[in-house]
Amino acid sequence: MNVQLRLSLRSPTAEDSEKKARATEAQRKKGAAETVEQAWERILSMKNSPTDQERLLAVKRAMESGIIGGYPTVAGKRFSKAEALRLWAELNARQREEKLAEMVRNTPANYRLIQTVAQMDALMADLANEPIIAVDTETTGLDYYDEDVIVGISLTLPNANYHVYIPVGHDEGEQLAREYVLARLKPVLEDESVGKVLHNYKFDAHMFIKHGIRMRGLRWDTQIAMHILNENEPSYALKNLATRYLNEPSDTFETLFGKAKFNTIPLDIALVYAAKDTDLTWRLYRFQRAHFERLPKLLDVYERIENPLIDVVLDMERAGFVLDTEYASRLAEELRTELAEIERQLTVHFGDINFNSPVQLKPAIEALVREKIDSTDVKTLRALQDRHDAIKLLLKYREVTKLLGTYVEALPQQVRGDGRIHANFNQAATVTGRFSSNNPNFQNQPKYARKMFIAPPGMVILSGDFSQQEPRLLAHFSGEPVLIEAYRAGRDLYTTAAAELFGVPESECGDGSKYRKMMKTGILAVMYGTGTKTLAGQLGISEKEAEDFIRQFYAKYTKVKAWIDGNIAFARRHGYVEMLYGRKRRLPEIKSRDKWERLRAERQCTNAIVQGSAAIQTKLTMIELDKLCKRKGWQMAFTIHDEIGLYAPKDITLDDVREFESVMLNTVTLAVPNKTDIEISERWGEGKNVKEWFGLVS
DNA sequence: GGCCCGAGCCAC
């Protein structure tokens, strides 16, 4: 810092603004070095990514708030953006050091470092009097399958009223051996009767599993509970929640330590940071419990659904997936060969451009079809595909590169040290309560890619999906007699409804008929508030016909219409809608002055109830299926919204499958019966139905 | 080499 800039240690005064004006004038005349103020204005008006803007603003604010003692002046040097960023880094480093020193100075008296056997003995004695504790781990990183290890453990003992940090893997400082500490804590951590409170339990539990400990007794996960209390929360990071709800401004790991690994942090700093983790977690727990007192239905959702589900998901992720790598490389080889030929032909039509680049592709397509286009997406290309063979080829190119890049070549790289792929399933990531999945996303594998996944040795994949889960929920919630009767009678809803609405015999509304297709698309459209334009596009009909369809649908199924309108009215009155068991989706935008935002919220009302309730049905069923798994020695494997899959031994019996089916059908009972399509397979995507598998049909 | 964003596209 001293080489680059000279800091002038004074506050800005009225004189400064005059000087600034003079400097601006001078600079304009002779292009001299600008003032810092001018530099800031210039820098801030640059086209930066928002994050850069934020960073620069942070520097500006830091300087203005006097952290470095007023405004720095540039000693005859141009104040470039690079210098600003360097200044930001230096500022950050200095602030960070000061902040850490301050934190260490203010270490609460009941934060204790455990470094000796005697201290460990005392801790264990106190732990014996704690029916519930808060737990957290510090680690070298986030990879709990291969790379990373535990470097320290934090515990909060509410009765004894103190918080400990037990370092076991820091580079420096007196500490006990990891194996010793873990061995002593293992009985407590694995004791179901000792309640555990954690923030993002699944992460720490994974870490403990890596070290041979299967934590039990999860009483409360403050991250997942927070998601029930507010699914619109901008951040679920503990420190951010503490800042917002505990009146305890707290810095995130990144702010304090950047990219440093926790094992490099000195123990005095580590103590105050790590012990605070369980301290805050415990306080957040108390805070949340107080709120849930007034929200008994939501408490029930947490305790009956989300909390027990966490351990199910943990084991599910641990089980992972077996990838048939030979099969994958065969597929990749085929696709690469096909791709090479497509690229050769495309080059003839479009020249030597990057076909993956919309920027390069757009003018090339326009030149080819002699027409301006708005986009290069599939919809646009499909509309043009009869104009030129090259467009058809481009569509094929898209298909092949997507398969290759996202799935066939990517998945083998995700195989972990144990030979399996371990996707992450996040139960508190979507506003409706559905699961999301990542690293890799197991929930968007195309049919083509699914064949790469095989059951573990000696096992089969047993999966069931809820047939028409969301339309059934529409029938359930709306109470529409025609829909309910169709399901109760076991008839095909779309066929029945189509025959009725269009006034044609059911024989003309069977599978594959245009009427059935129209009804199917139409019901989904009604549920999700699809506009007539989009619906018309989907069905290949005129907008007028689409309008007529929706009008007739509503006229016929008045209860559906009434229910949808009622949802909006409810949301306007309460600011949220309620799904199965009272789970909430808050929609503050329902009162927005922006028409687009408001209409979006209105569409979300019905969608959230249907989608969220389906998610609840799936989650509850997973919990019950996990119990069945435990009894049978099976293992839960995955969930894809309306589908649940598990691994069972190859010698699974028909009775076993009947039990599985029974859990699928009867865990959540609705006004209409549930239906499930069951598949059994050794290779995903090549499933046989029950009759085929057991040879009950030729 | 990393971060970020939009375009595009996979799933239910």
Next chain:
DNA sequence: AAACGTGGCTCGGGCC
């Protein structure tokens, strides 16, 4: 002007 809901991943391209 028009907009169907919920997600995550890869790529190009802009930035440092």
